[in-house]
Amino acid sequence: MANDTTRSADQQVDAPPPRGWxxxxxxxxxxxxxxxxxxxxxxxxxxxxxxxxxxxxxALMISVEYNTWGWVHITLGVLMGLAxxxxxxxxxxxxxxxxxVASFSAITNLAFLSAAPVWYSLMIVxxxxxxxxxxxxxxxEPDYDY
Numbered sequence: 001m002a003n004d005t006t007r008s009a010d011q012q013v014d015a016p017p018p019r020g021w022x023x024x025x026x027x028x029x030x031x032x033x034x035x036x037x038x039x040x041x042x043x044x045x046x047x048x049x050x051x052x053x054x055x056x057x058x059a060l061m062i063s064v065e066y067n068t069w070g071w072v073h074i075t076l077g078v079l080m081g082l083a084x085x086x087x088x089x090x091x092x093x094x095x096x097x098x099x100x101v102a103s104f105s106a107i108t109n110l111a112f113l114s115a116a117p118v119w120y121s122l123m124i125v126x127x128x129x130x131x132x133x134x135x136x137x138x139x140x141e142p143d144y145d146y
Contacts, residue, residue: 025095028133029087032098035105035126036080042119043073069112076105087134095134102130 047070083101086094106127109120 024133024136025087025090028098028130029084031126031130031133032080032084032087032102035102035123035130036077036084038123039073039077039080039105041077043070043075043077046070046073072108073112076101076108080105098134099131102127102134106131 047067079097079101083094083098087098106124109123109127113120113124
């Protein structure tokens with residue numbers, strides 16, 4: 001009976017399965033795209049329906065018109081979607097960009113909080129989850145040939 005640990009030269013060795021943190025990065029990528037989509041929707045609402053929000057634009061933390069906020073949200077949403085795509089593609093710079101845009105998203109949502117408190121509070125929580133999921137692992141992803 002041959003030892004199970006010996007392998008012939010023609011047998012292929014399977015790559016080890018991805019580690020658990022790889023799932024967190026995929027979660028963060030999905031959440032970035034999702035929150036980016038929410039920003040785009042919120043931006044269009046700010047552009048098209050100013051009376052939708054609970055307070056006037058002068059009651060926001062940073063007093064600017066809703067049209068300006070709408071373009072900020074749309075731009076941020078597109079950047080978050082691109083950062084999410086970069087994370088899905090495992091680009092090394094994608095993690096840094098993901099943390100930066102999620103941080104900027106949280107600050108933007110905080111400034112816009114009085115307009116829709118529950119909605120933007122939930123988005124801040126999602127931004128924090130994104131930052132956690134991207135930064136929880138400090139090393140490099142192992143190289144696998146798929």
